[in-house]
Amino acid sequence: MRRKETRGTIVEICPIRNVVARFGNKWSLLVVVVLSEREVVRFNELGRLIPDISSRVLSATLRTLEADGLIAREVFPVVPPRVEYRLTEVGRSLVPIIRRLTDWAQANMRSIAEHRRRYEADRKAKG
Numbered sequence: 001m002r003r004k005e006t007r008g009t010i011v012e013i014c015p016i017r018n019v020v021a022r023f024g025n026k027w028s029l030l031v032v033v034v035l036s037e038r039e040v041v042r043f044n045e046l047g048r049l050i051p052d053i054s055s056r057v058l059s060a061t062l063r064t065l066e067a068d069g070l071i072a073r074e075v076f077p078v079v080p081p082r083v084e085y086r087l088t089e090v091g092r093s094l095v096p097i098i099r100r101l102t103d104w105a106q107a108n109m110r111s112i113a114e115h116r117r118r119y120e121a122d123r124k125a126k127g
Helices: 015-023 026-036 043-049 055-067 089-126
Strands: 071-076 082-087
Touching (some): 015 026, 026 071, 026 089, 043 055, 055 071, 082 089
Antiparallel strands (some): 071 082
């Protein structure tokens, strides 16, 4: 099967696919929020502050956020190695958007949960 060509098309340059998809997962958003609440955070501290994230997933999330310029990573030449993370200017500019999204979610969660419940009940009733 031939793959559809996407170079130079809206699919390739679409900001939703190329930017939002990179930080739009739950872990990236949580890391950005935690970093917004503290000036500097070390890896193990991030792991403690987000207890249900595995070290592997946290490491991959931090790499992605660093690659996109949302966080800065500083390694100190000490034994054992010390690594600190902080938000960049671009990362800080994302925080108000996350806060607005959080406010929206809190304002609408009851309604959404009720719609989900009714949707599932209707699906079960229809077989």
